[in-house]
Amino acid sequence: MNERTNNPAHDSGDAALRLALRGLRQDGDPARDLWPGIEARLHALPQSSTPAVARRRWTWPLAMAASMLLSAGLAWQMRPVETPVAVPAAETRMANTLVQREARTLTVQYQAALRELEFQPAPANWQPGLEALDRSAAEIRSALQQNPDSRLLLERLRETYTRRLALSRRALYA
Secondary structure: OOOOOOOHHHHHHHHHHHHHHHHHOOOOOOOOOOHHHHHHHHHHOOOOOOOHHHHHHHHHHHHHHHHHHHHHHHHHHOOOOOOOOOOOHHHHHHHHOHHHHHHHHHHHHHHHHHHHHOOOOOOHHHHHHHHHHHHHHHHHHHHHHHOOOOHHHHHHHHHHHHHHHHHHHHHHHO
């Protein structure tokens, strides 16, 4: 860290250093005129046959047309999908609620994680706890069928799956 001291010898060293640095700066003119070389290199560059202004005139309408096509394509892709008439509306709503989709996704991920952990069977004294958590998860899934929009049930399902996986991991290392 730099700490300034009230040492007069230190201050005189700074002043001497500043004076020495000022003496190093020297402005000077180049030995020869540099412009003819720069001008020759500029003329040697290939020149475009069409002026930049003519090119810029076409880019604006093309960019506008491209953005209009992009927005039309996005609007077409995001249009609502019509449900078939043969499927009852209540059944479609139940299958497509956000909570139900989240629960299905959560269950698939849970089963995949559980398959990875079940290479070794859990000790017999751990089985009652594992089975109780499995029963709880099944009851919560059943309750979600009755009340498909319940976020509380979804959160309980997530917690039950988390506890079951944690207990399975612990049993694996026991």
